[in-house]
Amino acid sequence: MPSTELQRSLCVSVHDVAPHTWPQCERLLQAIREVADIPVTLLVVPAYHHHPVTDAARYDRLLEQRLSLGDELALHGYTHLDEGLAPGCLWGKFTRQVYTQGEGEFSALGVNEARRRLTWGLEWFEHRGWPVHGFVAPAWLLGDGAWQALDDFAFKYTTTLSRFYALPERRSLLSPSLVYSARNGWGRAASRQGNSLWCGMLQNATLVRLGLHPNDAHYPRTVAHFQKLIEKLLMTRQAMTKASFVQKWVASLDRHDRPQWKIAD
Numbered sequence: 056m057p058s059t060e061l062q063r064s065l066c067v068s069v070h071d072v073a074p075h076t077w078p079q080c081e082r083l084l085q086a087i088r089e090v091a092d093i094p095v096t097l098l099v100v101p102a103y104h105h106h107p108v109t110d111a112a113r114y115d116r117l118l119e120q121r122l123s124l125g126d127e128l129a130l131h132g133y134t135h136l137d138e139g140l141a142p143g144c145l146w147g148k149f150t151r152q153v154y155t156q157g158e159g160e161f162s163a164l165g166v167n168e169a170r171r172r173l174t175w176g177l178e179w180f181e182h183r184g185w186p187v188h189g190f191v192a193p194a195w196l197l198g199d200g201a202w203q204a205l206d207d208f209a210f211k212y213t214t215t216l217s218r219f220y221a222l223p224e225r226r227s228l229l230s231p232s233l234v235y236s237a238r239n240g241w242g243r244a245a246s247r248q249g250n251s252l253w254c255g256m257l258q259n260a261t262l263v264r265l266g267l268h269p270n271d272a273h274y275p276r277t278v279a280h281f282q283k284l285i286e287k288l289l290m291t292r293q294a295m296t297k298a299s300f301v302q303k304w305v306a307s308l309d310r311h312d313r314p315q316w317k318i319a320d
C-alpha cells in the first residue's frame with residue numbers, strides 16, 4: 056500500500072554517464088525533454104571503462120548545467136568493469152561474464168576494494184564540489200563486500216534491479232526497474248512489450264523506475280516507446296530524482312511510523 060501523503064512517483068535515470076557516452080546520453084535527455092521537462096537522475100561513472108578523457112572541462116560544464124537544471128548526479132561505480140578475481144564456478148562465470156557482460160564492477164569485490172572504489176568516486180564528486188546522495192552499482196549487482204562497504208559512507212540510497220533501498224537502515228521498497236534490451240532486435244521487441252506489461256502491473260506501486268542506457272539512443276523504436284511510457288506514467292505520477300524520492304519516502308514512513316519496510320537479508 057502506498058502511503059497516503061506520498062504521491063505516486065516516477066524516477067527516470069540515465070545510466071553510464073561519461074564523456075565517452077555523452078552524445079548518446081544527450082540524445083536520451085533530449086528525447087525525455089520532448090515529452091516533459093522532468094528532473095532526471097544521471098548515473099555517473101568517473102572512469103568509465105578507463106577511457107581517456109579529452110575535454111574534461113567541457114564535460115564538467117555540461118554536468119554542472121544539468122545540476123543547475125534540477126537533475127541529480129549519482130555515483131554509478133568507478134570504472135563500470137568487473138575487475139575482480141576470475142569467477143571460479145560456472146554460475147559465477149555466467150552472471151559475471153555473460154549476463155552482465157563483465158560490467159558488474161561491484162558484484163564480486165571484497166569490502167576493502169569496494170571501499171576504495173567508493174572513495175575514489177566520492178573524491179571525484181568532491182573535487183568538483185558536487186553533491187552526491189546515491190550509489191547505484193553497475194548492473195545493479197552488489198556483492199556482500201559492496202553492501203558492507205556502503206555502511207561506511209553517507210549515501211542516502213542504493214538500488215538493485217528490483218528494489219529501492221533507503222540507507223543506512225536499508226529500508227526497502229519493491230520497485231522493479233523498467234529497462235530496455237539493446238542486444239538484438241528480438242530482445243529489444245521483447246523488452247518493449249515487457250515494459251508495457253510491467254507498467255500496467257505497477258499501476259498502484261509507490262514508485263516506478265525507468266532506467267535508460269546510452270545504447271537505447273541508437274534505436275528509434277526504443278526511444279519512441281520510452282517517450283510514450285513516460286507520457287503515460289506522468290498522467291498519474293510525479294517525476295522526481297531518486298534523491299528527492301528517498302527524502303519524501305522516508306519522511307512519509309517516519310510520519311506514519313508504520314512498519315512498511317523490511318531489513319534486507
Ligand SMILES: [Zn+2]
Pocket residue numbers: 070071131135192193194
Ligand atoms: Zn551501468
